[in-house]
Amino acid sequence: MSSTTRITVTLPSDQVAEIRKLTDNVSGYVAEAVARQIRHQLIGDDLRRYEEEHGGFSGEELAEAQSKIFGAVGSTKGADAA
Template identity: 75%
Template sequence: MADTTRITVTLPTEQVAELRRLTDNVSGYVAEAVARQIRHQLLGEELRRYEEEHGAFTDEELAAAQARIFGAGGHDESASAA
């Protein structure tokens, strides 16, 4: 089992109610969300470092990356609805 540390967080009441509706393992749910956010931030930092060293990504490079991530459509329909 991974090492854990108990912490206390304060969340809006509505979010806590929704969390409890969605899962019976709030700690696990929150841990997954935090891990996802950390990965997102680290990836963003790495992409910024890459662009500082090699220059901005071209439109073609961005389109190719989107195609690999989201498939032939080139974009995530659920993300554009947010």
């Protein structure tokens, strides 16, 4: 198990109420959301660096990536339904 650090954050009351409707583990929920945001930021940084080095993605490359992403999402949803 990874180490943890206790911190205090301030969130709008309505968000806290919604989180508590979804889970009893508010810390876990927030940690997962932060991890997702960090991944999003790192991927964005990588994409910007790639484009700076190699130029922008072509329409064909973007369409292929989109197809793979939505294909993977569709596969995951199908697996959940099984």
